[in-house]
Amino acid sequence: MTVRQPWDALSGTRVVDLAHPMRRGMPQSPNHPPYRMLLERRHGDLVRPDGGSAANEIVVTGGHVGTHIDALAHVSQDGRLHDGSEAATAQSATGFSRLGIEGFTPYVGRAVFLDIAGLHGVPVLPPAHEVTVEELEGALKRAGTGLRPGEAVLIGTGWSRHWENPDPEVFTGQRGGVPGPGPAAGEWLAARGPCLVGGETLAFEHIPARSGHSVLPVHGRLLVEAGVHIVETMRLTALAEARVTQFLLVLAPLPLVGATGSPVRPLAVIPAGDDT
Known part of the structure; x- marks a missing residue:
């Protein structure tokens, strides 16, 4: 009898x-x-007797910078968190006593990629484009699959292509806004019960021109009401270019006790040469 090792399932795959x-x-x-x-x-600041030397760094960062995941404690509505408790009773200078990012179980499971830009035949959606329910359903039909509760759903807008733009305000959308799901699309996503959703922009959801992050209704619906984590500033262009629609997603934040978010490095495991 041949014993199948756990890593055998990864043969013939590539990681994105x-x-x-x-x-x-x-x-x-x-x-x-x-x-x-x-x-x-720096090397040379301290040299050991055998000639060896080491360098090291200090990293200072917010929990919502770069590719990152939102904890449920990140957003409250009318002073209350996802569990219905008062946010003021959970927060202190050292973080949150509940619903911090350390409570997120690392995700290893199926993800579905809904490429809205690809649905329209463009590499990038225009600024301030509001993703609709009809577009989500169209992308899902185009993907040829379905959504199951407890899994991951990623929304492709092509916005990753602006990451290296010399003018950072293009990516942040300070003037022109950014594309993303509007309130109706957020409701559609919440109703399907995903564990997490992700996108390519700073705030995941639709941001109109010149409005900034003044209101974030989709955050409230997903984080506070539905308990769905949000992953932001993802790099999804490789999935769009390979026309990948579903894959194994590996996602684990740093277990920062009491933090409202954490940098994360999501990995997509797909069949080698997969372009469907």
Whole structure:
């Protein structure tokens, strides 16, 4: 009898990195502390008797910078969190006593990619484009699959292509807005009971021109009411280019106790050469 090893299932697959590299000056929401990294010790600062030397760094970052996941404690509505409790009773200078990101179980499971830009035959949706229920249903039909509760749903807008734009306000949408699901589309997603949803923009949802993050109704519906985690600033262009519609997603945030979010490096495991 041949014993099948757990890694045998990964033969003939390739891994696609869905995270943007983190660097100083990368686009981010003005609502969050920026990412900073500096070398605290350089080679030569301390040399061991055998000639060896080491370098190390200090990293300072907000939990919602770069590719990251929102904890349920990130958003409240009328002063209350997802569990119905008062946010004020859970928060302190050291973080949240409940619903922090350390409570998120690392996700290893099926993800469905709904390529809205591909549905329209364009690489990138225009700024401030509101993704509708009809578009989500159209992309799902085009994907040739269905959605099951407890799984992951990723929304493709093509916005990753603006990540390296010399003008960071293009990606952040400070002037022109960004594409994403509107309230009706957010309701459609919540009704399907995913564990998490993800997208390519800073706030996942539709942001009209010149409005910034003044209101985020989809965040309230997903995080507070439905308990659905949101992954933002993902790099989904490789999935769109390979026409991948479903795959194994591996996603694990840092277990930062009491934090409202965490950097994350989502990995898509797909069959090698898959273009369907």
